[in-house]
Amino acid sequence: MNETKKRGNANLPALILLAVLLMFWQAAAMGIDAAYILPSPTQILVRLWELRGPLFTAHLPATMSVVAIGLSISIVLGLGLAVLMDISEIAEKALYPLIIASQTIPTTALAPLFVLWFGYGIWSKVLVTVLITFFPITITVFDGFKSVKTEMAELLFTFGASKRQIFFKLKIPAVLPCFFSAIKMAVPMSIIGAAIGEWLGAQSGLGYFSRRMMTQLDGAGVFAPILLLSVVAMFFTELVAILEKRLIHWRND
Incomplete structure (x- = not known):
């Protein structure tokens, strides 16, 4: 009960700011009086x-399918690359620049190519999602591995611990907070990636639906799926935060 009350008090400033912004938005929309340009929150x-x-x-399940597959692939790929770069200096020198370079290419330029290669099916959107989300997971987890103090690893080594034991007993627990931070970044980014992929080429999904509403000059219809995407992103990010508190209980002591 006290924990719930504490979280409610922590969220109070954000809720107040949100209410103020929505009131300004409502007033501005009423002043313009052109719903196809700026619909009000109530109209949305x-x-x-x-x-x-x-x-x-129809459209929410389609988007969530893309997010689930893309985020799962990103987690496996991101963790794999982070572990590989941690255990091999050669792999770090070879992969790190390429991982950084992958984020310099505009996603909106690659998404049409993915559609051209894979068609309007799910995999073109999944690739856009993976391209956006694997990066924060890889870099954040890798930085977490690097932040583990070498003195602690050397101490365990002098006590007879193997590299495998040091990795699982020291590095994995130490990197868990970084992993959850990466997931909290990746969840909304995966939803954005799915929406971008659907916006540029799809037959279903919330991004596709928003684009379709734009062609009909339906401003509120454009914002409605965007609002739904925002709520879904906040919901799953909060779920990850709750899971983090349960698994990393020593961080809250």
């Missing part, structure tokens, strides 16, 4: 309710 909520059928039964 009404439109979201009107479109709840196709959004929740």
